[in-house]
Amino acid sequence: MIKFRKYISGITVLATGFILAQSTVSTVLFSQSYDNQKSNLNLPSPISSTVEKTVLSAKELVDINVNTMMADPVLKNANWGFVVYDPKTQKVISSYNENTALIPASTTKLLTTETALNLLGENYRWMTQLEYSGSIDENGTLNGNLYIVGSGDPSLGTNKAGAWSYREIITDYINGLSREGIKKVNGDIIIQTALFKGNISKLPENIVWLEKNNYYLPVGTTRDINPENEKLIVKHKNNFSEENKYFYVSPYINQVVYADKYEGDGIVTTKLPDAPAYLANAFRTSLVKNGISVSGKVTPKMIETAVDARKMISIYKSPTLADIIYYTNQHSDNSLAEALLKTVGFQRLGDQTSESGRIVVTNHLKDQGFDMMGLNYMDGSGLSRGNNVTPISQVKFLTSLMGEKYYKTYFSSLPVGGQSGTLKRMFNYTGNGQVFAKTGTLNKVKTLAGYMKTNSGKTLVFSLMVNDYSGSVDMVKKRMEKILEPALDL
Template identity: 30%
Template sequence: MKQILLTTTVICAYVLTIITTPLFAQDTRSKIQDAFTQFQQQESLKNGLSSLTVLNAKTGQTIFAANENVGLATASTMKVITSATALDFLGKNYQFKTTLYYTGDIDENGTLNGNIIVSGSGDPTLGSTRYAETQASTLLNKWVSLVQNAGIKSIHGSVIADDRLYNGNQLPGGWIWTDMGNYYGAGISSLNWCENSFGINFQPSNKVGTKAEIIQDTTRAPYLNIINETTTGKVGSGDNVYAYAAPYSTKIFVRGTYGQDLKKTIELASPDPAYDLAFQLNAGLHKQGIFTSEAPATGIKMDSIDLTKKQTLDIHLSPTLDKIVYWFNQKSINLYGEALLKAIAYTTAGKTGTDDGAYYIQKYWNAKLGIKSSELNSMDGSGLSPQNRVTTLAMTKIMQYAQKQSWYPVFYESLPTYNNMKMKSGTIGGALGYTGVHTNKEGQSFTYTLLVNNYAGSASSMRQQMFKLLDALK
């Protein structure tokens, strides 16, 4: 009798699970639908477009989808696609390599009749302060010591930063003039240095509207001419300073306002990061009494260099890809995305163009998940281009795929936390987005992407409305 009762109890529990699970899912779907309907009714979206896709993170089944097949500007949510592709294709232990070597011979007096050359393969962390082993002072001191240890006391030649692999310093197509002079719009080179940026500090005036002086300019880059047109903003106005320049510019125009109470270093894009590396290494050698007969140079000089005699002094390996992806997503570093995009293209087919990288990412996810190029139409790896168009369904499918992979823990760790949810954000003019994963208090797990384009009003106000919508997943 006890056995019969036990069996009956198990059967009842099983039947109850079958009945309640769809009802539970239906309740969640209705909750999201109500929240999305309310979200779309706000005046700020009268002329805008929003798309939301929510999948069951465990089964991949669609819980809710609206405008899921419409391609929208992604902003920095594009970074999760680049991250997932790099981790899946290159592997979490992938490392970039930078080589220091010299050409020619060292005579009996310690004179190198040749050149000191640093050759890059696209490492975005070289000179970065985010890792102990990549900091500029650490690398420069090590390289200067290695030159000394090689018995070199003077150089009849120059220090050359070989940036030829990616054809110098370039910008992805679609990036705009108001971005490219600032740190977040820095170009990509095969020999990046200090995240291709540098800082300036201002002294605001006591009078609003008058000039804010640069009190500490780029002493590390005296070859640049910074034309300061920045004025002092009122207390609380913050940082409204923008730099205007392009790759290989020697003039950088700095405009906008700097708040009276602001104490912040303004980061600008380095117009020629490879040259800056050569310049800094050359200066470091000079400090140790090792002088060069020629000025520092970049890869454009390599065609005239005799490479029949060369000796490697150092091979520097970047942090592993999992550590790069962490900062890439946590701090939304556009340079890292472009470096990963090019690494994917170069590893796949020896190509180095941004468009090549975008093509191979599209091809990769078409083969993996059947995502069409019209669903994943990207112009870069970071999302800074306003021309990117991706559907929320495509992005959510890639996020869903990531959760089944061995590298997922490091990918998940790289996602920032907003609104008490793990998700990557994206913000550019007129576009906001969030994509992430979340497990609610009932144990339901979701994968989701929410993109909004052409909204009216402030970004902060729209962001709060988006958070309110995503609260339906909690």
């Protein structure tokens, strides 16, 4: 009888808490310590009696967890939103602030990668070609130029997504010269790529300096960027050189990034690694080492007024777009995401700028019926704090993709809870192998959006975005897991 009274007492507390949760948000299931609230509230354990299980459904447990988080010390002063959605019934199962525009961080890549898949196709590849002009004499001397013609391959020489290294590409090119009988080059090696022009560009608006505990300084200049108290320029004496070197320092952490030039007025300029130029110079060096002399030099030529007749020697093809997107979403690779943005811009508008990419992505989203209310799409990667999106628009967008022919490829690119990518260290127990989602992390921003397979076999769509939380990112991740766990029983 005593044990039975204890169970009845536990049920009464839970029922009372649930009623209060629907009436007074600020006082619902208030607990000073979230980590101890289970014992304080006497919540049912997984081995609770049949009576308890009939009192609270999975949906009610989700709602209770959400309402509990409103009073949690980590989240009570945060700006956050949540929604779990049933794609079959097209109805919201549970939500909180689902129409609030929030910073999505790297869940922005969900929009970028889908646009690329839709507009370019899963089998799209970037080509980097080796060509020659002129003629080859009887001694194997090429009286003409070699051309490396690029197309903006973001994976060139990186080994990302199965891309070849520079060494492998160069070996293939040298083999191509051998097939053509070229033993000497009496001319230049010309780099020709008009896709991504220039090495210097402005940083994304409202750029952040801290991501995943790593210091981040992207390519470009700090002109027009003024995050108060977030940047310091310092000189550093190089013991091996008389020159002063400049470093950009965040006051939040001790890491620094080298800058080529400090222009004054809070401006630091950095260089964009020029992949085709690196390939061309490494190619020339390898030719000489292999006994193939080159009389000329490596030189870029964006536009030719008179194009010589050329012959193809070799074509290097990048991994497929499907492979690139898998790598991008699994590793949350910012540089690949920004390259995808520029590529769709170039393919649709003939312009390689990020602005053209933004226009193409936003127009595509409109055509797809995306809920544009609250959307502010600033970059392809989600690094900008100027990005905004609502949780409800994310889940409806993800739902709309389930009928697309490339959905399997898109779905497969997402990290899996407890198993792969950026979700490998979340959902290690409950939800392991059942949560398929894109993560997002910025300073005081943690987000998660994607799909979940419930214990009953359903596929649900969810979005959970937390801005301006208290405590550490690990504390937020634990709260996110706690909110989502009951939904697995839906």
